Amino acid sequence: MQRKINMLLLFFALIGGAVAFLIGEWLLGRWLTDLPSIVLVGIYFAVVALGIGVGCLIAEIISPRLNGASWKQRYLGLSWKLLPLTLVLAFGVGAVTEFVYELNFGGIRPIKDVVMVIDDSGSMNQSDPDNRRYSAAQSLVMRMDKDNQVAVLTFNGEVSIAQPLTSLSNSKNREKVSAAILNLKTTDGGTNISGALHEALNVINSDSRSDRGSMVILLSDGFSQMDTARELQDFVDRGIAVNTIGLGIEDPSGPALLQEIARVTGGQYYDVTDAGRLGDVFQQIYDRLGDRTLLTERSDATENSPYYAVVRILSLLLIGTALGLGLGIVFDNRHLAKSFGIGGAASGLLAGLILEYGLSGHTFSDALIRLLAVLVLAAIIGVFTGVIPVGEGRLTRRGTRTPAAVTTSDSFERPRRNRGSKGF
Template identity: 75%
Template sequence: MQRKINLLLFFFSLLGGGVAFVLGELLLSRRPYDLPSIVLVGIYFAIVALGVGLGCLIAEMISPRLNGLSWKQRYLGLSWKLLPLTLVLMLGVGVLTEFVYELNFGGIKPIKNVVMVIDDSGSMMQSDPDNSRYAAADALVRQMDEDNQVAVVTFSDESSVVQPLISLSSSANREKVSAVISSLQTTEGGTNISGALTEAMNVINSDDKAGRGAMVILLSDGFSQFNTATELNEYVERGIAVNTIGLALDDTSGSNLLLDIASVTGGQYYDVTDANRLGDVFQQIYDRLGDRTLLTERSDATADSPYYAVVRILALMLIGITLGVGLGIVFDNRHLAKSFGVGGAVSGLFAGLILEFGLSGHSYWDAIIRLIALLVLAAIISLFTFVVPVGEGRLSRRGERNAAASAPSSEGFHSPRRNRGSKGF
């Protein structure tokens, strides 16, 4: 039993973690076959196990400093066969922890109701001459899930509910909403954001099922008198986020107001200079609708919940332990499984803290945070053999049988001493 480090394994584990990060980000961004987030996260961590596992295995093949030369000579083929088991373990643990993380506790309601509040004041003739905002809203309605409800409010000097909350469970309702949006036209008048948000709250209150599980998308290109300290009290008390979009805002007072509205209510502000980008922004907001995964920032009513913060950190610790024990299984070594497993708990703790306090909702920065978390996870596990000593010790029965068969028998081992003793007598 020795404390030792394989620097090649350290570097290869980081390399494997980096490759896994690239593949994982492609998976998250493209979301093939509209996979549910529970399955998506499970596959993500299985990819991590594959990348780090392959890196460590190849490193020990080249320089077997941790598991010994006898492993390379006798058990290397078995290790390749055991690698898929690690992937299955990580897939299962990833799915399980994500399932627990997505459970709603404490009366929290998932966000299923979306109220789109769209500026149709006269200034929109310059900001959005092609009415791209209506096309973006229509495209979003067509992309929403069947269990969503949607409403549309337009405003200039006055606000108008052009579509009350309606379920999208039927294609007829979906077509009805699309027809309403397609018929909208820019009008004359100014910008009354205060009246628009008051009308949006009235729409939410009109549905007993909306309650806390609602969200508002507010799009405007102007500024109006609005007291964020008092006029947003009901939104704040009920945990209803207002995501704001500023279109072609040259006046900083308009963008500052929309930013304040989003910040006070727990929403996000999006600054858009080109109306043709509105479709992507609408879709981005919807993709974050009630988003709560281990790999992304919480954007629902649990955003500041210490409970879900602890759950994320504990989940990453369990994932780290699984990765470490899985590597020990790959090498068929119970001592490595122990060392890597303890290291996995420590690395999972740090990775969980990095994700919990580093994720911000910004796509580029969040990707960097996930990369750092993965590299920390791989690095600490690979270096922990210097903390917890390791030696040779097979995990599987096959490995034990092979070790016993290759070892000299007790009789053969002691026979030379007995012969020397008898000769002396």
């Protein structure tokens, strides 16, 4: 039993982790909105386990410093056969922890219903002469998930329901909502924000399913009198956030009201001076509803939840432990399984902290954070044999001796018997 480090194994583990990261990022970019996140996260960590496992295995084949030459001579074929078990173990733990991470506790409901409330008063002829707000809303509808419902309201002095709450589960409904938005036109009249929010709440209440969360996107370029404390209380009680967009507002009282509406209801305010940016702003608001996964930023009601922070960190600890134990199984060595397993727990804890406090919602920086987490998993597991001593200790047992062992024993005993007979 010795503390030792195979630097070649560390190097190959890092290479394998980097390759796995590239494959995993392709999976996230291609399937994040199409595959169930429980399955996708499980596959992601299975790929990581495969990359690191193959890297470690190749390194020990070249230089069997940790597992010994006898493993390479007698058990290498078994190690290749055991490699798929590491993938299954990583996939299983990743999928289960993702399932737990997605559970909603404390009355939290996933936001699936979006009500867009769009100002079409006469002043919009100056702030949005090309009606970019309608095309931005239509583009968002075309990109929404199939399990979303959307409603569209317009307002000036009065409020109109352009499209009631409609499921986007099929293309026919999606096209229907899209057409309703593109048929909208700027009208005359004032800006009745209070009435618009009241009607938006009525639309939300029309849905009898209590398990669905709702959100409002309110766009305006004006101001109206409103008792925010009283009129927004129902939104606060129901946990319905109102995200507000101020478009080219010159009167400072307008942004002040929209900021107050967002603050009171838990939404965010977006100040837009160029109507051409509305598409990006609509998409940014929608992205904050994103599905909660271990690999991406939390952007829903649990964004600042310490509970979900702890769940993510502990989940990565379990995934790292599973990865380390899987490597020990591949090498058919109980001492390596112990060392890699403890190292995997330590690396998983650190990787969880990196993901929890590093993910920001920006595509490029989040990819770098995930790369760092994967490399930390590979590196700490690879060097932890310098902390926990290892030696040869098979997990499997063979019931009979090999011919080589019998021959060696016989050749050792026979000369002793011959020498004894000569002595007589």
